[in-house]
Each structure stands twice: as C-alpha cells, then as structure tokens.
Amino acid sequence: MRRVLTVVTAAVFVSSIGLPVATAAPVSRTPAGGFEELFVPSxxxxxxxxxxxxxxxxxxxxxxLDGLRAPAGHSQWTTDTDALHQFAGDDVTLVFPVGGRSSFYTDWYRPSSTNNQxxxxxxxxFLTRELPEFLAGRGISRTNNAIVGASMGGNAALILAAHHRDQFRFAGSFSGFVNPTYPWWNEAMRAAMLGEGGFHVDDMWGPVGDPAWSRNDATIQAERLRxxxxxxxxxxxxxxxxxxPYGLGDTVHAMSLxxxxxxxAGIFRDRVTELDISARVDILNGNHTWPxxxxSLTTARPMILDALGAR
Structure with a gap:
C-alpha cells in the first residue's frame, strides 16, 4: 500500500508560512508491512x-543510504535492488531517506559555492535527530536501529554509527569510501562531486587537514566502532x-571506482585487525553496481536481524 501523508505535508506548509500548527497526538502506525512515503520536517x-x-x-x-547520484524522487534501494522483497517477512521497518545527492550524508559547513545551492x-x-524523533511518533525505537549504505553512503553509515552508538546496533558499508583521508582521495571526491551536481568538497569538510575530514573517516574513527x-x-x-550491460565507458568507470x-576496504580491514576490533570485511569479485x-544486503541480512533481535 502506497500512501502519502498529506497531514504531515500540510503541517509543514502551514508552519513554513508562519501560521500556528495545532499539536496533535502521534499518528497511528499503518498496517504492519505497509509502504508509505513520508515528508519529514528538517x-x-x-x-x-x-x-x-x-x-x-x-x-x-x-x-x-543511497550512493552519490541519490535521486530526488525515490531511494535507489527501492528501485535498483530487491531490498523490499528481502525483508518482506521480517519484523524490521525499512527506512529509505530520499535525496542527498553528493552530500555524503554529513553536516556541511555551508552551501556548495559552485552550484548556487x-x-x-x-x-x-537529520538522520540522527530529526528523523528518529519523527519516527518515534510512529512507534520506531530511537535506539534499536541498523544502518547500511552503498558507495557514498557506505562510509557515512559507519561514521553515523561511530558517533551515535546509542542509536545504531549494526552498520554496513558496501563499496564505501571508508578512508577519505587517504592521500589524493580528496581529489577523487572533488572530481566526483563536481561531476555529480557541481558540488564543492571544500564546502563540505573544508580543505584537507580540517578536523572534519578525520571525524568523517571510518578508518580513523575505528575505535569508536569497537x-x-x-x-x-x-x-x-x-x-x-x-x-x-553498460557501455565500455561506464564499465571502465565502475571498475576504477x-x-x-x-x-x-583493505586499509580498514588492516586497521581493525591491528586494534583487535571484530568486523567482517569481504573483498570479492565484483564491480561498482547496484546488483x-x-x-551484499542479502549477506548482511541475518547479521542485521540478529543485532536488532528482529527475527
């Protein structure tokens, strides 16, 4: 069942034009297993x-969490994978934030200076305060959550879990950039973000050497994941x-990424091994694509359900 929460949308609109919004009781949960599209204030x-x-x-x-090209209308997890089918019978709510193109799901210093943001x-x-607060009104725990991300979302999933251990009980990175302070990696991110929406990496975490880079590096923050x-x-x-069946150019791009x-991933594996931190790290045959x-989500599913006690 797909249903847009028009009540929430109306409340956001009324608030935005300065009219008072009546306080209402929390909205009841939709029927178990139902699908909805929510509009969450932020x-x-x-x-x-x-x-x-x-x-x-x-x-x-x-x-x-989506990858670098996160579209504005839907999560690619819902269209490019079978995530909905995989968890259809499981007692866990799937939460797909929409948007965040080239954001790395982090708090930026300022709007991007290269695309008129x-x-x-x-x-x-949003992911650790505003959204959990909203979902709590629908019966979702603030403390019994898991988070995974693909590509851009991979390192973000680990970092959000590292800095918000009271919220997340499992974290997964699939083809994530889990060591962004690695030499010249920032320049690869700069090129990727400029190419995907004209975003400027310095407006995100400042120049290389700014503390925000280390704070958002899962390999550096590994101790927080113990x-x-x-x-x-x-x-x-x-x-x-x-x-x-991509063309040759797309295939070469996916291979290089x-x-x-x-x-x-290898650097992260070596780091957690050095620190004697338990983590499953797999480097397998494959490419930078949604299938x-x-x-990877299929492999992670039993680990997620066990961590959440959601079987």
Missing amino acids: SMGPIKVQVRWAARGGSSALYL TTTYKWET GLPMYVTSGNGLPGPLDP EAMTAVA YWAQ
Whole structure:
C-alpha cells in the first residue's frame, strides 16, 4: 500500500508560512508491512522518506543510504535492488531517506559555492535527530536501529554509527569510501562531486587537514566502532555476471571506482585487525553496481536481524 501523508505535508506548509500548527497526538502506525512515503520536517526543509513498516509491527528499523547520484524522487534501494522483497517477512521497518545527492550524508559547513545551492546540507542532523524523533511518533525505537549504505553512503553509515552508538546496533558499508583521508582521495571526491551536481568538497569538510575530514573517516574513527557488529564489503573491480550491460565507458568507470573502494576496504580491514576490533570485511569479485550491493544486503541480512533481535 502506497500512501502519502498529506497531514504531515500540510503541517509543514502551514508552519513554513508562519501560521500556528495545532499539536496533535502521534499518528497511528499503518498496517504492519505497509509502504508509505513520508515528508519529514528538517532544517533543510521537508525531506521525503520512503518507509516499509515491520511485518509484525516491531519497533526496530534499518536505514538504507543511497550512493552519490541519490535521486530526488525515490531511494535507489527501492528501485535498483530487491531490498523490499528481502525483508518482506521480517519484523524490521525499512527506512529509505530520499535525496542527498553528493552530500555524503554529513553536516556541511555551508552551501556548495559552485552550484548556487541555497540550503546547507545537514544530513547527520537529520538522520540522527530529526528523523528518529519523527519516527518515534510512529512507534520506531530511537535506539534499536541498523544502518547500511552503498558507495557514498557506505562510509557515512559507519561514521553515523561511530558517533551515535546509542542509536545504531549494526552498520554496513558496501563499496564505501571508508578512508577519505587517504592521500589524493580528496581529489577523487572533488572530481566526483563536481561531476555529480557541481558540488564543492571544500564546502563540505573544508580543505584537507580540517578536523572534519578525520571525524568523517571510518578508518580513523575505528575505535569508536569497537563492539558494534559490522559488515564492510567491496568488489575487486573486475566485471562479473551481475554487471548490467553498460557501455565500455561506464564499465571502465565502475571498475576504477571499485578498485579504489577495494583499497579502502583493505586499509580498514588492516586497521581493525591491528586494534583487535571484530568486523567482517569481504573483498570479492565484483564491480561498482547496484546488483552487487543487493547481494551484499542479502549477506548482511541475518547479521542485521540478529543485532536488532528482529527475527
């Protein structure tokens, strides 16, 4: 069942034009297993969030973060993977934040100076304060959550869990850039963000050397992840049977990206091993494409359900 919460939308509109909004009791949960599109108030304006409620009305949730090209209308997890089918019978609510193109799901210093952005991205604030507060009114726990992300969302998932251990009990990175302070990696991010929407990396975390870079590097922040169940995976950059029939240029691009994330995953694996921190890290045959991230979610699913007690 797909239903837009027009009541929430109306409340956001009325608030935006300065009229008083009546205080109302929390909205009741939709029927177990139902699908909704919510509009959640935030400092960035109303954010669309797609939700598939837990099959039996449970209170745990799994947040799924998109990649660099995060579209404005839907989460690619809902269209490019079988995530909805995978968890159809599970007692965990799937939460798909929509948007955040080139944001790295972090709080930026200021709006991007290269594409006329008017609102400062504040995705960490949204995902760890505004959205959990909203979902709590629908019966979702603030403390029994898991988070996974693909590509851009991979490092973000680990970082959000590292800095908000009271919220997340599992974190997963699929082909994530989990070591952004690695030499010259910032320049790769600069090129990628300029190419995907004209965003400027310096407006996100400042120049290299700014403390925000280290704060948002999962490898540097590994100690904060101690004791948290984790699954970090990357392909090795070799095309395989799950690759869509891209043209040669797209294939080469996906191969180069995945080769870089494989290096980062290896560095992360070495770091947690050095610190004697438990984490599952897999570097497998595969490429930087959604079919492999759907496969990674399949592998992570039993770990997620165990961590949340949601079987």
